[in-house]
Amino acid sequence: MYKNCLILLGILSSLHLSAQTYQLQDDFEGPTGISTWAGDDCGMDDSFANPFVEGINTSATVLKYTDTGGTYANVRFDASPNIDLSTHANFSVMLYVPSSGLTGNQPNQISLKLQDGTLGEPWVTQSEIIKPIELDKWQVVNFDFANDSYQNLDPGSPPPLTRSDFSRVVFQINGENNQDQVVAYLDNFSLNDSTAEPGPDYSRLVWSDEFNGNGAIDNTKWFHQTQLPNGTSWYNGELQHYTNRIENSYLDSGHLHIMAIRESFSDQGETKQYTSARLNSKFAFTYGRVEVRAKLPFGEGTWPAIWMLGKNITEPGAFWTNQFGTTPWPACGEIDIMEHWGYNQNFVQSAMHTPSSHGATVNKGGLYATDVSNTFHVYALEWTPEYMKFSLDGAVYYTYEPSVYNADTWPFDAEQYFILNVAMQGTVAANFTQSPMVIDYIRVYQESLTKNDPNLEELGIKVYPSPVEDILQIDIPNGQLGKELKLYNTKGQLVKTIVPTSKRTKVDVSAVRRGIYFLTLEVDQQQYSYKILKK
Secondary structure, three states: OOOOOEEEEEEEOOOOOOOOOOOEEEOOOOOOOOOOOEEEOOEEEEEEEOOOOEOOEOOOEEEEEEEOOOOOOEEEEEOOOOOOOOOOOEEEEEEEOOHHHOOOOOOOEEEEEEEOOOOOOHHHHOEEEEEEOOOOOOEEEEEEOOOOOOEEOOOOOOOHHHOOOOOEEEEEEOOOOOOOOEEEEEEEEEEEOOOOOOOOOOOEEEEEEOOOOOEOOOOOOEEEOOOOOOOOOOOOOEOEEEOOOOOOEEEEOOEEEEEEEEEEEEEOOEEEEEEEOEEEEEEEEOOEEEEEEEEOOOOOOEEEEEEEEEOOEOOOOOOOHHHHOOEOOOOOOEEEEEEEOHHHOOEEEEEEEEOOEOOOOOOEEEEEOOOOOOOOEEEEEEEOOOOEEEEEOOEEEEEEOOOOOOOOOOOOOOOEEEEEEEEEEOOOOOOOOEEEEEEEEEEEEEOOOOOOOHHHHHOOOEEEOOOOOOEEEEEOOHHHOOOOEEEEEOOOOEEEEEOOOOOEEEEEOOOOOOEEEEEEEEEOOEEEEEEEEEO
């Protein structure tokens, strides 16, 4: 199960060579960032304690920008070597502008200007992109010189993508030629490789529940898990019984409600003072993008979760255990897409539980969101063979990408299923009576999978099985024997050359690193390619 393998994902008609990786970034957390930050006509502190630890940014330090009325106030840094926009045209920065720090009536905006820092007046040949901003929230602002509208101060300057003299990056808040004041905070600046190979195209909807209608949940998609796993209680000091009653899980006006209730309830010989529901999906999968739009319950003691467990878990009473249960927790793997605790309102967390880190795991990330119990938010997971990315409303806040992949750190090469539940734990608020987790939808997207290029099928060439463990098998007719098949990585580097000498060729790929590769074959001056994921 945990051996290296290949998954054939589809077809590419050609190879694209990636440019050399070049990364320019600063998170203002230490000495490893950009060392040339400076302020012009303004105050600048690039190690300021984050005054707004909330939303998508819970980092400790940020850059503080203080315009006290300077006509041309900006912050800047110089880059070496010069910036090559042909390969690196995408800039991003995280920004917070409190309304309390503004005077006047300037438009709320941020400018990114690229300049030649070697000139005595570096602004004379600058190119600039201006973006609108919102006040009183952390936001990510992107500047794309390949696609966004830009302004050249000198109309005679060439287009920015054709230039190689840009060595200075300048940020300015709310414009210039004014004496109005601005306080702003910047974080997580980056200049990214615009030619990097994109991640998987998870755009094909393969499973969902829109929770349309009213009444009972769809029992073709969900299983009520009610059995006390140790005979007397649930885990982690939980106080509830899970039931299959409609009072605890139901559809109302197109939304799923999982309702935690304070009430005395007896089941399986045990009486408890709270009830709720725990739903197992009858769908399991490997890799894809998950999106769940939800509102969370109120009240100290509530513990809602949207999470996943390995289909092979041996947990008593779970839907998949009787047929597939071979592996105990945490070796089965656990993916916590969203957890929330009522005693810490508006904080949500994602976590990974594996044999290498479980229980009080170190593999976790969280953030403070806005009004999670009254407002729907989209909690998402992108699961690939290389990483897990967790996001809130499209903003990524935690990535799990271990340095070593084995059964201890990555038991995530097998199918997982969903669990939706609201537990009751610890001290419950005295005034708590009931509160639901409300879910608008849950959706799973994956890539479109094609096992073989139909043109290669016409030639009698087959590549299988999918997935495979260590050995990729290629069937090739006599007429194509002796022709080279080549395995390339995403940078266009040749990894392996295969020359089939028999109709059935076995290729050992166990030593190939994880990632995306292309297996290519040229026939009659036509190149055919398979896109391959190596795990």
